[in-house]
Amino acid sequence: MVRAPCCEKMGLKKGPWTPEEDHVLVTYIQQYGHGNWRALPKLAGLLRCGKSCRLRWTNYLRPDIKRGNFSREEEDAIINLHEMLGNRWSAIAARLPGRTDNEIKNVWHTHLKKRLKQNQPPTSETRAYFFSTKTEQEPEPSEKSESLDFGPASPPQCTSSDTSSATTSDNNSNNDKTCMEFDGYAANLPEADESFWSEVLSAENSDQMVDQFQAIGGVPRVGVSPADNGFCLDMYDDNSIDFWLNIFPGADEIP
DNA sequence: AAGCGGTCCAACCGCAAAAAA
DNA sequence: ATTTTTTGCGGTTGGACCGCT
Known part of the structure; x- marks a missing residue:
């Protein structure tokens, strides 16, 4: 693998772009695109x-590109997506329309890390459940559980796979779902192996992500009901649902 | 007013993967 | 199948800006 020679060539400009350069670039791309x-x-x-x-x-x-400050919802989304995806800024950006990976990375380093240090998790009293599972289509535990291993490559926010740590599963404790704890919040997940979650989390678009989840019997949803079985992503109020549906347009809203 | 330190963000760098030859 | 080129990504940096002393 040979690294592409970078812009060290004499005569090539570096540093901040001037409005004139911006204009030239925009005009060219609008006219001819950016094939190469x-x-x-x-x-x-x-x-x-x-x-x-x-x-x-x-x-x-x-x-x-959406300019301007990040809303609280966007910040919360970044925090939660970062918990799921780690430092995969481009994957996070793909779920935040109008925001770039660079911008998200900057916000993370300048604001959000600090916010988390001050122990200010995402706001609101209720959780948004993006995915809930169908009990009648539960995969065979014996088949799946052998490969069930939520290591570092699985959702990184998982702090425990001990079902006894569940805090929201009192009303679903009689099913066979795997329960995971997310920084103190528990969520019931369909049983799946690590590669499944890797695929889900790296899906290029939300439809693909939803498809992956449906493939193992999950019912993608967005809502705030704490009673449902779900893949708990976040805590949000009703007003946030539209925002989240924008990120996961393939999901159905919980009534 | 000047100096200083902290913050923020645009841009760069190096690496690796993907695509093309 | 191998080599070369291009693209994409994440980490890091430089400098402008701001508030405090």
């Missing part, structure tokens, strides 16, 4: 390397 980033700066007449152009476009100039 490496060739683009030459064709567009920019003294930048392709990498710099791509970064400028994806992180700043793209028309679908």
Whole structure:
């Protein structure tokens, strides 16, 4: 594997972009697209390397980028998605429309880490359940449990697989679901192996994620009912459901 | 007003994966 | 199948900005 030569070539500009450069880049991409980033700066007449152009476009100039401060809901979403996905900023960004991985990474390092240190978890009194499971389609425990191993690659927020740690499963304690604890909050999950969760969490889009979950008998939902079996992602109030449905559009809302 | 330290964010760097040749 | 090129990602940095002393 040979690393692509970077913009060390003499004559290529580095540092902050000027409005003129932005204009040139935007105009070119609007007209011709960005088929080949490496060739683009030459064709567009920019003294930048392709990498710099791509970064400028994806992180700043793209028309679908939402500028401005992050809302509390967005911050909470980042915290929860970070618990699920770890430092996979692009995966997190994929679930936050209009936000870039760079921006999310910055927010995480500048605000959210601090917020968590001050022990301010996501707000609200209720939990949003994105996924609940069908008991009648429960996978065979004997088949699945052998490979059930929520190690580091499984949802990283999992602190325990001990079903006795459940705090919300009193009314579903008679089913065979795996219960996981999420930083003190428990959730009932369908039994699945590590690779399943890796696939779910790395799914390129939410439809795919929902499909993966349905494949093992899960019923994707978004709602606030604490009574349902669910893959507990977060704690939110009713007003947040639209926001979350935007992130997981394939889910059904719990009535 | 000046100096200093902390914060924030755009941009860079290096690596690895994916795609193309 | 192998090599080369391109793209994408995450970690890090530089400097502008702001508030405090």
